[in-house]
Amino acid sequence: MLHVKGGTLVTAEGSKRADILCGPDGKIAHVASTIETPTGCDVVDAAGLLVMPGGIDPHTHMEMPFMGTIASDDFYTGTAAGLAGGTTSIIDFVIPDSRTSLVDAWKAWRQKAQKSAADYGFHVAITHWNDQIYHDMKTLVEQCGVNSFKHFMAYKNALMVEDEAFLHSMRRAAELGAICTVHAENGDAVAYLQQDLLSEGRTGPEAHPVSRPPAVEGEAAHRAITLAGLLGVPIYIVHVSTQEGVKAISEARLRGQEVYGEVLPQHLVFDESVYEGSDWLKAAQYVMSPPFRPKHHQAALWGGMMSGQLQTTATDHCCFCAPQKEMGKTDFTRIPNGTPGIEDRMSVLWHYGVKTGKLSPEQFVALTSTNTAQIFNIYPQKGSLEIGADADIVLWDPDAERTISAKTHHQNVDYNIYEGMTVTGVAKKTISKGHLVWNEGDLRAVRGAGQYIARQPKSRNIRKPL
Numbered sequence: 001m002l003h004v005k006g007g008t009l010v011t012a013e014g015s016k017r018a019d020i021l022c023g024p025d026g027k028i029a030h031v032a033s034t035i036e037t038p039t040g041c042d043v044v045d046a047a048g049l050l051v052m053p054g055g056i057d058p059h060t061h062m063e064m065p066f067m068g069t070i071a072s073d074d075f076y077t078g079t080a081a082g083l084a085g086g087t088t089s090i091i092d093f094v095i096p097d098s099r100t101s102l103v104d105a106w107k108a109w110r111q112k113a114q115k116s117a118a119d120y121g122f123h124v125a126i127t128h129w130n131d132q133i134y135h136d137m138k139t140l141v142e143q144c145g146v147n148s149f150k151h152f153m154a155y156k157n158a159l160m161v162e163d164e165a166f167l168h169s170m171r172r173a174a175e176l177g178a179i180c181t182v183h184a185e186n187g188d189a190v191a192y193l194q195q196d197l198l199s200e201g202r203t204g205p206e207a208h209p210v211s212r213p214p215a216v217e218g219e220a221a222h223r224a225i226t227l228a229g230l231l232g233v234p235i236y237i238v239h240v241s242t243q244e245g246v247k248a249i250s251e252a253r254l255r256g257q258e259v260y261g262e263v264l265p266q267h268l269v270f271d272e273s274v275y276e277g278s279d280w281l282k283a284a285q286y287v288m289s290p291p292f293r294p295k296h297h298q299a300a301l302w303g304g305m306m307s308g309q310l311q312t313t314a315t316d317h318c319c320f321c322a323p324q325k326e327m328g329k330t331d332f333t334r335i336p337n338g339t340p341g342i343e344d345r346m347s348v349l350w351h352y353g354v355k356t357g358k359l360s361p362e363q364f365v366a367l368t369s370t371n372t373a374q375i376f377n378i379y380p381q382k383g384s385l386e387i388g389a390d391a392d393i394v395l396w397d398p399d400a401e402r403t404i405s406a407k408t409h410h411q412n413v414d415y416n417i418y419e420g421m422t423v424t425g426v427a428k429k430t431i432s433k434g435h436l437v438w439n440e441g442d443l444r445a446v447r448g449a450g451q452y453i454a455r456q457p458k459s460r461n462i463r464k465p466l
């Protein structure tokens with residue numbers, strides 16, 4: 001048992017002074033303005049700290065096989081790093097290859113994820129369509145705790161899904177009470193522009209953003225929303241990075257469509273200048289998709305979050321070390337796409353969002369935890385501080401500073417995109433299912449302690465655009 005004493009509780013709904021008692025079952029047993037410490041119960045001093053639901057990162061790629069290599073953070077190291085930053089749950093992605101059924105791929109990912117230090121769930125990627133996929137989606141939803149499916153409109157000749165398959169998948173998911181998520185970039189256009197650039201001899205990382213201009217995201221976001229609108233089903237767009245993407249989402253919501261948008265902190269902080277300069281490796285370390293954008297897109301992302309048009313933040317945590325990035329030394333299209341960030345998401349969002357007055361602490365909780373739990377139907381088990389919820393809690397020091405560095409981070413990757421950045425807002429202590437797993441610099445993550453989050457289906461209304 002653990003008594004969190006003397007802190008200020010902050011949830012998506014509001015803030016109040018209160019104590020929390022975590023029960024032996026890893027759930028919140030009691031919340032009250034003051035609680036007497038039961039005999040034998042450990043006390044965690046929360047005086048001067050904000051007590052918030054643990055972060056949920058709905059977009060990670062631990063040990064993901066991708067672009068001829070495997071992401072370097074595995075389910076243990078990646079989730080442990082998350083705990084050090086206040087994130088207590090992830091939703092990762094099962095990516096079936098063309099020879100493996102969805103259910104077998106899900107089983108293989110369950111196996112890999114057994115080493116997780118924090119709780120985890122899975123979205124399952126649909127890359128093509130056939131009868132077996134139709135049946136496997138039902139098995140996954142009804143027997144395997146999956147309530148979301150992922151679609152890549154990018155990565156032609158690899159993960160990219162055609163529109164017809166996407167439509168089939170969206171209809172099937174809606175019948176089953178699942179939600180579809182989508183990486184919105186026009187994969188045909190990207191492949192075409194990549195070939196143009198390579199034929200002009202533009203082989204370095206500075207060509208990466210040129211091959212994926214904002215219109216490529218705008219078109220795909222608009223198309224995904226239009227296709228979802230034809231069926232009247234919900235859609236969740238991952239890593240929205242452009243003004244065009246925000247506009248497509250906001251306009252659809254105003255038409256009455258159920259559309260959600262996710263933001264990555266790195267898109268709020270970095271612009272396309274990260275690809276310039278003579279240091280090849282440094283530029284390659286920022287190669288991810290969608291790429292970093294001209295500055296004015298950041299204002300649109302902030303506006304989307306502040307107004308509630310964009311609901312979640314994630315990291316798309318996908319780590320590749322220098323030798324892996326160097327696979328694309330002579331051809332930027334072969335640089336494994338991905339950036340790390342699970343450990344820093346909450347601090348970066350606090351620093352640039354709450355500290356600057358753009359977001360309230362309550363909005364911060366909504367954007368880092370509660371909205372994700374609601375959209376993916378694990379609320380109030382996750383994303384809340386209610387009695388009976390999982391005791392996943394972060395004790396946050398809103399005024400503490402830390403300087404981010406690969407020398408001190410816990411992520412299994414040899415660089416940090418935020419290297420040298422000093423941020424205000426630090427996870428002082430993290431509690432996972434009632435256990436203190438991060439205590440002011442002391443990481444006590446336990447390999448295998450994370451549990452699978454079985455997510456139930458949720459029936460949603462058919463909502464065609466008005």
Ligand SMILES: NC(=O)NCCC(=O)O
Binds near residue numbers: 287288290316318338
């Ligand atoms: N984002 C990225 O560059 N890599 C991971 C795969 C994806 O989410 O597109």
Ligand SMILES: [Zn+2]
Binds near residue numbers: 238239289
């Ligand atoms: Zn993506």
Ligand SMILES: [Zn+2]
Binds near residue numbers: 059060061316318
């Ligand atoms: Zn991703």
